[in-house]
Amino acid sequence: MSEDIREQLSALMDGELGRDERAFLLRRLEHDAELRSLWSSMHLMRDVITHRPGGAPLNLADRVMQSLAEEDRQIAPLSKSTSRSWRPWLGAALAASVAMVAVFAVAPDASFDSSAGYTEVTPAPRAALPLGVPGPIAPSLSNLGVGVQPVAGERSTIISGVPTPITAEQMLLMRHGQMVDGAWWVGGTQPVYARPDQRLLLPVSATGSDRP
Amino acid sequence: MGLNLRWSAPTTRGTPPAPRPAATVTGVVVEEAAIDAALVERVQAGDRLAFDLLVRKYQHRIVALIQRFVPDWHEAQDVAQEAFIKAFRALPNFRGDSAFYTWLYKISVNTAKNFLVSQSRRPPMDDVLMDDAANHADGRMHESATPENEFLREEVERTVLSAVADLPEEIRTALTLREIDGLSYEEIAQIMNCPIGTVRSRIFRGRDAVDRRIRPLVEG
Numbered sequence: 001m002s003e004d005i006r007e008q009l010s011a012l013m014d015g016e017l018g019r020d021e022r023a024f025l026l027r028r029l030e031h032d033a034e035l036r037s038l039w040s041s042m043h044l045m046r047d048v049i050t051h052r053p054g055g056a057p058l059n060l061a062d063r064v065m066q067s068l069a070e071e072d073r074q075i076a077p078l079s080k081s082t083s084r085s086w087r088p089w090l091g092a093a094l095a096a097s098v099a100m101v102a103v104f105a106v107a108p109d110a111s112f113d114s115s116a117g118y119t120e121v122t123p124a125p126r127a128a129l130p131l132g133v134p135g136p137i138a139p140s141l142s143n144l145g146v147g148v149q150p151v152a153g154e155r156s157t158i159i160s161g162v163p164t165p166i167t168a169e170q171m172l173l174m175r176h177g178q179m180v181d182g183a184w185w186v187g188g189t190q191p192v193y194a195r196p197d198q199r200l201l202l203p204v205s206a207t208g209s210d211r212p
Numbered sequence: 213m214g215l216n217l218r219w220s221a222p223t224t225r226g227t228p229p230a231p232r233p234a235a236t237v238t239g240v241v242v243e244e245a246a247i248d249a250a251l252v253e254r255v256q257a258g259d260r261l262a263f264d265l266l267v268r269k270y271q272h273r274i275v276a277l278i279q280r281f282v283p284d285w286h287e288a289q290d291v292a293q294e295a296f297i298k299a300f301r302a303l304p305n306f307r308g309d310s311a312f313y314t315w316l317y318k319i320s321v322n323t324a325k326n327f328l329v330s331q332s333r334r335p336p337m338d339d340v341l342m343d344d345a346a347n348h349a350d351g352r353m354h355e356s357a358t359p360e361n362e363f364l365r366e367e368v369e370r371t372v373l374s375a376v377a378d379l380p381e382e383i384r385t386a387l388t389l390r391e392i393d394g395l396s397y398e399e400i401a402q403i404m405n406c407p408i409g410t411v412r413s414r415i416f417r418g419r420d421a422v423d424r425r426i427r428p429l430v431e432g
Contacts, residue, residue: 010416014390015243016397026254030261040268041423041430047272048372049391058275060289061267064296
């Protein structure tokens with residue numbers, strides 16, 4: 001430890017170092033135990049000279065830092081085990097996500113009737129299905145004759161936490177979805193608006209190329 | 213303690229300093245607060261060793277303060293340790309509305325009182341005043357200090373004062389103007405009619421000489 005550094009430390013405790021010098025020295029102190037020891041000694045000296053209450057030399061700093069390190073060591077495994085306890089749920093969520101992707105991939109565009117202009121579709125009420133019983137993802141989907149079989153026991157409820165059947169319309173919107181002025185844009189010239197009453201105006205074609 | 217440094221202050225070149233005015237004392241406090249603020253900022257940024265420096269700086273004062281509630285030397289150290297740990301945990305919420313030492317002082321007093329309650333001992337009704345705690349000479353260990361600790365404390369005190377008295381006059385003058393009269397380097401330079409760099413060097417050399425004398429006691 002050079003004399004210059006020690007002199008800087010002396011100036012630091014008097015508040016006589018510039019901002020940059022101070023920052024440099026504080027960084028240096030992080031790695032220099034001897035310099036920290038000198039810091040302690042100089043403050044003990046100051047306390048004695050100024051008749052401040054003092055005592056025998058202490059190693060309280062070491063005890064405090066050891067105690068903090070010990071606390072950290074105790075907390076670290078705890079946080080690890082906490083994260084482990086979430087793993088099954090994360091796995092379930094991941095499985096549900098995979099199921100969702102599979103559903104989207106299976107839903108064919110041809111399932112929509114292109115013979116009629118706009119079809120007004122009202123999503124079926126959210127019926128409470130018993131857990132673990134395979135059922136249709138959404139009544140509207142089954143009505144459209146889509147042969148999608150959800151994975152047993154893994155309805156969409158797993159993802160959201162509440163029963164949220166996914167309609168064929170929603171699938172389509174999500175697959176091709178683009179929002180234009182607050183509405184899902186599915187192609188063609190007319191966006192499809194989701195109204196507050198959950199009634200959707202469904203285009204007759206997934207491509208929308210033949211809409212008026 | 214035979215040596216009273218308060219009366220050994222400057223007799224060399226230049227005008228002898230006036231008795232320490234309150235404003236200068238406040239200036240020292242402000243400087244200390246600025247250093248503390250810089251250290252606190254570093255702790256809040258994740259630099260744990262900056263907290264180590266704060267502990268090293270205040271450990272003696274805090275232990276002495278706690279001993280006014282918890283006279284036993286070992287218990288006081290335990291309580292002080294707990295107080296510092298509490299302070300560290302609470303530092304992220306410290307916004308610097310008060311000086312760090314004021315904040316630490318309150319934590320220490322509360323920790324000491326809680327300790328007494330946990331031991332079914334009654335905490336004192338009246339709080340130790342801030343100035344009283346910072347300057348009260350009676351805060352030193354007394355009845356419950358072990359003889360070894362008391363001897364060591366006296367030995368350190370005697371060694372420090374003796375080492376200061378043994379310093380060359382110009383160095384001792386600069387050091388005492390700083391530590392006892394609380395003058396800035398600039399003020400000391402004016403009084404001693406020398407450059408600020410010389411003041412800085414003299415003060416350091418004084419501290420370095422004292423450090424070499426007390427180091428065996430501190431590390432022993």
